[in-house]
Amino acid sequence: MNEIRKFIDNISPLNNSDWNFFSSKLKKVKFDKNTTVLESGKIETKLSFISKGIIRLYIPKEETDLTFGFLFENEFVTAYDSLLTQSPSEYQIETLTETILWQISNKDLQEVYKRTNNGNIIGRKMAENMYLIKSKRELSLLSKTAEERYLDLFFDSPKLLQQIPLKYIASYIGVTPQALSRIRKRIT
Amino acid sequence: MNEIRKFIDNISPLNNSDWNFFSSKLKKVKFDKNTTVLESGKIETKLSFISKGIIRLYIPKEETDLTFGFLFENEFVTAYDSLLTQSPSEYQIETLTETILWQISNKDLQEVYKRTNNGNIIGRKMAENMYLIKSKRELSLLSKTAEERYLDLFFDSPKLLQQIPLKYIASYIGVTPQALSRIRKRIT
DNA sequence: CGCCGAGTTGAACTGAATCAAGAAACGTGG
DNA sequence: CCACGTTTCTTGATTCAGTTCAACTCGGCG
Numbered sequence: 339m340n341e342i343r344k345f346i347d348n349i350s351p352l353n354n355s356d357w358n359f360f361s362s363k364l365k366k367v368k369f370d371k372n373t374t375v376l377e378s379g380k381i382e383t384k385l386s387f388i389s390k391g392i393i394r395l396y397i398p399k400e401e402t403d404l405t406f407g408f409l410f411e412n413e414f415v416t417a418y419d420s421l422l423t424q425s426p427s428e429y430q431i432e433t434l435t436e437t438i439l440w441q442i443s444n445k446d447l448q449e450v451y452k453r454t455n456n457g458n459i460i461g462r463k464m465a466e467n468m469y470l471i472k473s474k475r476e477l478s479l480l481s482k483t484a485e486e487r488y489l490d491l492f493f494d495s496p497k498l499l500q501q502i503p504l505k506y507i508a509s510y511i512g513v514t515p516q517a518l519s520r521i522r523k524r525i526t
Numbered sequence: 527m528n529e530i531r532k533f534i535d536n537i538s539p540l541n542n543s544d545w546n547f548f549s550s551k552l553k554k555v556k557f558d559k560n561t562t563v564l565e566s567g568k569i570e571t572k573l574s575f576i577s578k579g580i581i582r583l584y585i586p587k588e589e590t591d592l593t594f595g596f597l598f599e600n601e602f603v604t605a606y607d608s609l610l611t612q613s614p615s616e617y618q619i620e621t622l623t624e625t626i627l628w629q630i631s632n633k634d635l636q637e638v639y640k641r642t643n644n645g646n647i648i649g650r651k652m653a654e655n656m657y658l659i660k661s662k663r664e665l666s667l668l669s670k671t672a673e674e675r676y677l678d679l680f681f682d683s684p685k686l687l688q689q690i691p692l693k694y695i696a697s698y699i700g701v702t703p704q705a706l707s708r709i710r711k712r713i714t
Numbered sequence: 715c716g717c718c719g720a721g722t723t724g725a726a727c728t729g730a731a732t733c734a735a736g737a738a739a740c741g742t743g744g
Numbered sequence: 745c746c747a748c749g750t751t752t753c754t755t756g757a758t759t760c761a762g763t764t765c766a767a768c769t770c771g772g773c774g
Binding site for chain 2: 720721722723
C-alpha cells in the first residue's frame with residue numbers, strides 16, 4: 339500500500355485523513371496467470387493498482403486482437419473509457435503473470451472525489467495524465483514506423499518485454515507477429 | 527458567450543456567480559484566415575473557445591506536417607499537452623478560415639479551478655473528455671484503414687470538410703495527398 | 715496573362731499483410 | 745520425467761496498400 343501512496347503523492351499529496359479514507363476503500367485481490375480481470379462487454383467498476391504482475395489491455399477480435407497497452411508493477415490499470423462513461427467496455431483486461439491488485443470501486447472513488455480535499459484534483463490530474471499518454475501514443479502511431487515503436491518499447495521496459503509473448507507486442511506496435519519477427523531479426 | 531456557457535453547462539452546470547467569474551476572464555480575439563494562433567516551440571498559455579471559424583492542430587515538419595485535428599465552431603481548442611505540462615508545444619495552431627476566439631489565460635483558468643465550486647470538476651471532466659477523444663483516435667489509427675478513417679471524418683462533418691484542403695485531411699488520416707486523392711476516386 | 719499551389723493521374727518501388735509450412739517452446743497427462 | 749500435442753515463433757513466397765517521383769490540369773490571384 340505504501341507504493342500506492344507514493345504514486346498518488348507524486349500526483350498531488352494527500353494529507354493523512356484523506357489517505358486513510360482512500361486506503362480504507364482498497365481491497366487486495368490476487369489473480370492467476372492468464373486470467374481475465376475485466377471481460378469486454380462488461381462495465382468497468384474498479385480502479386486497480388498493480389502491486390505485482392503484468393497486465394495486458396486489449397480489444398478481443400476474431401482473428402488477432404488489438405493490444406493497447408501493458409501495465410506493470412506500481413501502475414494503475416482500468417478500462418478507463420468504460421469507467422468514465424459507465425458504458426460497456428470494448429477493452430478487456432488480462433493478467434500475463436500472476437498478479438496482485440489493490441482495487442477501489444468506482445462508487446468509492448466518486449466518494450473520494452466528493453469527500454476529500456484533494457480528491458477532485460487527483461481525479462483531474464489522473465485524467466490529464468491519461469490524456470498525455472494517449473497523446474504520445476497518437477504521435478507514435480502517426481509518425482513512427484513499426485520498427486521505431488518496437489525500439490521505443492524496448493528502451494522503456496527491456497526486462498519486462500521478455501516476459502511478454504511476441505504476438506502481443508506485435509499487436510501493440512500495430513503489425514502482425516510475422517512482421518515483428520522480421521523486424522527483430524533485422525535489428526539484431 | 528452564450529454558446530460557451532451552454533457548452534460548459536453540458537459538462538457540469540455552473541451557478542451564476544461561478545459563470546460570472548469565469549466569463550469575466552474571457553477575451554475576444556479575431557484572427558485572419560491562415561494565421562498562426564500558437565507557434566510550435568512556444569508554451570501554450572490559453573484555452574480558447576471557437577466562436578467562429580475552423581482551426582487546424584498540427585506539428586510542422588520539413589516536408590509534410592502531421593495534422594492531429596480540426597476544430598470547429600463551438601468547440602474548445604488549445605495545445606493541451608503544452609497547457610498541462612507548461613513545456614514548449616510541439617503542436618502548432620492555425621486558422622483555416624477567418625476565426626473569432628474567446629480566450630482565457632491558463633493563470634485565470636487555474637484561478638477558476640481554485641476559486642469556484644465546480645472548477646475542478648470541470649477541469650477533470652474536460653481532461654476526461656480529451657482522453658476519450660484520443661482514445662477513439664488511437665483505436666482508429668490501430669484498427670482502421672485510411673479509407674475507413676476518411677469515411678468516418680466525412681460522416682462526422684461533411685460540410686466542414688469541403689472547406690479544408692485535401693492535403694490537410696490526408697495528413698490527418700495518415701496518408702499522402704496522392705493516396706487520399708485515389709481513395710476519394712475509388713469511393714465515389 | 716502568366717504563375718503558383720492544389721489536386722489528379724501514372725509508373726515503379728517498398729514495407730507490411732497474407733498464406734503456408736516448418737521449428738522451437740511449453741504444459742499437461744500418463 | 746518423458747512424450748505428445750498445442751501454441752508461439754520463424755522463414756519463404758506472393759499480394760497489396762501506400763510511398764515516391766514525375767508530369768499534367770485546374771482555379772485563383774497578382
